[in-house]
Amino acid sequence: MDLTFTAIVPLLLGSVGLFALFRLLQRMRMRAYLQDAVVVITGATSGLGKDNGNSLSAAEEILKCVGHVDILINNAGISYRGTILDTGMDVDKKVMETNYFGPIAFTKALLPSMIKRQQGHIVVISSVQGKISIPFRSAYAASKHATQAFFDCLRAEMEQYEIDVTVVSPGYIQTNLSVNAVTADGSRYGVMDKNTIEGRTAAEVAQVVLNAVGQKKKEVLIAGLLPSLAVYLRTLSPRLFFTFMASRARKERKVKDS
Secondary structure, eight states: OHHHHHHHHHHHHHHHHHHHHHHHHHHHHHHHHHTTOOEEEOOGGGTTTTOHHHHHHHHHHHHHHHSOOSEEEEOOOOOEEOOTTTOOHHHHHHHHIIIIIHHHHHHHHHHHHHHHHTOEEEEEEOOGGGTSOOTTOHHHHHHHHHHHHHHHHHHHHHGGGTEEEEEEEEOOBSSSTTTTOEETTSOBOOOOOHHHHTSBOHHHHHHHHHHHHHTTOSEEEEOOHHHHHHHHHHHHOHHHHHHHHHHHHHHHHHHHHO
């Protein structure tokens, strides 16, 4: 017993030491990667997601001012609440313009300079709804599905140029996203959802994104247990997932009608 204990303890201590050394080296590498980097973060309020012309001119202005961009974080976004039957195509197009066409236009505008330097990191803030769709979020989920697909393709195509691509898929975050969401008729939703109030803080999500960039992760899911399970359920048991979502739609419809 004593001999076994004597043999195991050094192994355990050695393993702990190696893990601590690995974490230290990882932090040092992350700090070096981010130090003095030129980072551009887009947002809906800046107007970058509104149309492709704005994205191109903004990219040109940035390159003129700082010469290059090391890390681009596509963060512009708008949410949506409504039924498919009641939603006009103008609303679908508005959500798609902001959440999909804006980020890809801005990314395409900066890509040539990154390729020329054989260096760069592109991040897009997608959503759990880019992986699974939930009732009464059709336009939003569709735009995030498109975003996921585009940046997955981009990651593969940019590998030869040593340009990294990270897709971040958060769940609910304590922001005004639901308050500023558009409804079926294009008006402002104006309500802070309960799930949003109980979501992660923006600071917590920002730290996860920072770590993901520093570690050059390809994809990050920031969600609670149930949304995370739903993502896997959609793949492993789609029939059960569809049944669950149909039940959710019925419940939400009853609440709205009551």
